[in-house]
Amino acid sequence: MAVYTEVPDGELNTFLAQYDLGNVVACKGIAEGVENSNYLLRTTLGTYILTLYEKRVAREDLPFFLGLMEHLAAKGLSCPTPIHARDGQTLHELCGRPxxxxxxxxxxxxxxxTERHCQQLGAALADLHLKGRDFTLSRANALSLAGWQKLVEATKDRADEVEPGLGKVIVDELAFLNAHWPKDLEIGVIHADLFPDNVFFLNDRLSGLIDFYFACTDFLAYDLAVCLNAWCFEPDHSFNITKARLMVQAYQSVRPVPSVETAALPLLCRGSALRFLLTRLYDWLNHPPGxxxxxxxxxxxxxKLRFHQGAASAGAYGIG
Amino acid sequence: MAVYTEVPDGELNTFLAQYDLGNVVACKGIAEGVENSNYLLRTTLGTYILTLYEKRVAREDLPFFLGLMEHLAAKGLSCPTPIHARDGQTLHELCGRPxxxxxxxxxxxxxxxTERHCQQLGAALADLHLKGRDFTLSRANALSLAGWQKLVEATKDRADEVEPGLGKVIVDELAFLNAHWPKDLEIGVIHADLFPDNVFFLNDRLSGLIDFYFACTDFLAYDLAVCLNAWCFEPDHSFNITKARLMVQAYQSVRPVPSVETAALPLLCRGSALRFLLTRLYDWLNHPPGxxxxxxxxxxxxxKLRFHQGAASAGAYGIG
Structure with missing residues (x-):
């Protein structure tokens, strides 16, 4: 939840005048996205989302994010499409922000x-991977091994404030992943943050994917590992193997998963669990009081990390 | 800015099924209102605001607030109208909240x-007062003398943390207002919180009033005093007498103001300034860190209070 930048009506009218979208009818800050300010913008011609990028999003990454959304939408994936202004550009300035x-x-x-949600998500994820194959820009995953290293350094000394022994767990896990991280899996565009709040459903059918601001170029199967973590654990922390099986099967029905990727899943799930453990730990230790x-x-x-550490093979996820 | 209650999609569908409003298309928490959770709700039939009342709004006051909005809207005032469900009621439960x-x-x-905004606001405020005259419910103003007394008690000992001498200022001011508060002005329904963020404009024309959750039965002219405080001071803290004159003249063109009310304006402005000084002071001293x-x-x-203390008559506001 976040609205950081207050947009005065006058500035908004001037901004919108660059587009062929009619006039402002209403504009309300919405509680979505934690990195940006998002507004639901109604004009005389339709409804849109207005996004102002706050400091946490690097300006030099915006062409990748915006280009990717446009590429995927043009190929028929349901996701937000940046609207072009009359100057042909999608990126402009408002209140001093991109x-x-x-x-x-x-x-x-x-x-x-539900199981049905997980199944549809698997198919949509594979669809994203296929449609991203011919996207020409690339962006390194800032939250893979090197990024985790930085986060471990920044958090290990205070990690035990959150749970005794946590500091040693993250140091050991990073050492293990550094030694065993896969090298030869298919690389392509991944979403990298496809949690339930980034996937929309309408009448129980998947209606679209949003929030591409962690998207990057990395192992396709790592994206599946992120989703297994984000979708297949129950509120009581148990792993739901049925959801996992349905998700992966649906994924496979769109993009067949080579056995080398299947075999790497426990490792990729450990990496993905460490990634979210570290960013949450960092935010927990560093969020300002107000x-x-x-x-x-x-x-x-x-x-979740402990679950994956105990997974001997993809069989633990109901696969293969 | 506030979304306190998370509404699951399943609960929302069940809730909406009580109405003839079609099916949910989208529902986004919006950064509006600080007392309630507000969602922009799109259905297959239109766009609405869904409000969940959090603890700060007393449940027993809801019939007054909702009845008032319905009464005013029925008389042609542009304000949110509560939608009736098929059971004829406007108030239901969602996620354990009204x-x-x-x-x-x-x-x-x-x-x-701008001056033009202030002028239109004055006319709209008088229109509200006239249209509220035959509203049959009443609600005492919890934030008048008795309420201020409680807030002074709750804040005076720590007031000097905010500004040296503030504790004495609020105690003295309350004593003065207790001794001089008017008794014989016209009473009716007032909005009591008509700040700029509760007044909408479209193409520079006033399009509606929102947020009736401080509405109550009190001196009509007190509402004008609230608006003079909320609209006629500039960011550099100076009082804009032109805005005030335009606002009051526009008000008078709809509802003529008896001279007894005009004469009471400096006092009513002092009271209104003390009211917002006290609630802000209380919130400042008591807001939780997170x-x-x-x-x-x-x-x-x-x-603002100091300005009004120096106002000898309504002439200080450009009136009379």
Whole structure:
């Protein structure tokens, strides 16, 4: 939840005058996205999302993010499409910040993901991977091994404040992943943050994917590992093997998964669990007292990491 | 800015099924209102605001607030109208909280109010007062003398943390107002919180009034005093007498103001300034460190109070 930048009506009218989108009818800050300010913008011609990029998003990454959304939408993936102004550009300035208008996506994210949701998500993820294959820009994953190293350094000394022994767990896990991280899996565009709040459903059918601001170029199967972590654990922390099987099978029906990727899943799941454990831990230890955003509990991902450490093979996920 | 209650999609569908409003298309928490959770709700039939009442709004007051909005809207005032479900009721439960769906109002609130805005506001305020005359419910103003007394008690010992001498200022001012508060002015329904963020404009024309959750039965002229405080001071804290004159003249053109009310304006402005000084002071001293809502600076209203203390008559506001 975040609206950081207040947009005066006058500035908004001037900004919108660069587009062929009619006049402002209403503009309300919405509680979506934690990195940016998002507004639901109604004009005389339609409904859109106005996004102002706050400091946490690097300006030099915006062409990748915006280009990717446009590429995927042009190929028929349901996701927000940046709208071009009359100058042909999608990126402009508003209130001193980079700003875009993107298309509005109908649907709601599932607060309690079901098997059916997981299944549809698997197919949509594979579809994203296939449609991203001929996207020409690339962006390194800032939150892979090198990024984790930095986060471990920044958090290990205070990690035990959150849970005794956590500091040693993250140091050991990073050493293990450094030694065993796969090298020869297919690389391509991944979403890298496809949690339930980034996936919309309408009448129980997947209606679109949003929030491409962690998208990058990395192992396709790592994206599947992120989703297994984000979608297949129950509120009581147990792993739901049925959801996992349905998700992966649906993924496979769109993009067949080579056995080398299947075999790497436990490792990729450990990496993905460490990634979210570390970013949550960092935010937990560093959020300012008056911050709008309530930090998420890092221990949820410590439990998940422990589950994956005990997974001998992809069989633990109901696969193969 | 506030979304306190997370509404799961399943609960929302069940809730909406009580209405003839079609099916949910999208529902986004919006950064509006600090007392309630507000969602912009799109259905297959239209756009609405869904409000869940959090603890700060007393459940027993809801029939007054909802009845008033319905009464005013029926008389042609542009304000949110509670939508009736098929059972004939407007108030239901969602996620364990009282909840209503109200009509959506187009427009944006003015971040930099102009003379033209102030003028239109004056006319709209008088229109509200006239249309409220035959509303049959009443509600005492919890934030008049008795309420201020409680807030002075709760804040006076720590007031000097905000500004040296502030504790004495509020105690003395309350004593003065207790001795001089008017008794014989016309009483009726007032909005009592008509700040710029509660007034929408579309293409520079006033398009509606929102947020009736401080509405109550009190002196009509007190509402004008609230608006003089909220609209007619500039960012540099100076009083803009032109805005005040335009606002009051426009008000008078709709509802003539008896001279007894005009004469009471300096006093009513002092009372209104003390009211917002006290609530802001209370929130400033008592907001929890991790609160979503950043408290507003009480000293803004200390400056306004001092201005009104120096006003000998309504002439200080460009009136009469």
């Amino acid at each position: 700003a875009v208008i993107v298309s509005f996506l109908e649907g709601m994210w599932p607060r309690r993901p 911050a709008f955003v309530k930090p998420k509990d890092p221990r949820e991902y410590l439990r | 909840a209503v769906i109200v009509s959506f109002l187009e427009g944006m609130w003015p971040r930099r109010p 609160a979503f809502v950043k408290p507003k600076d009480p000293r803004e209203y200390l400056r």
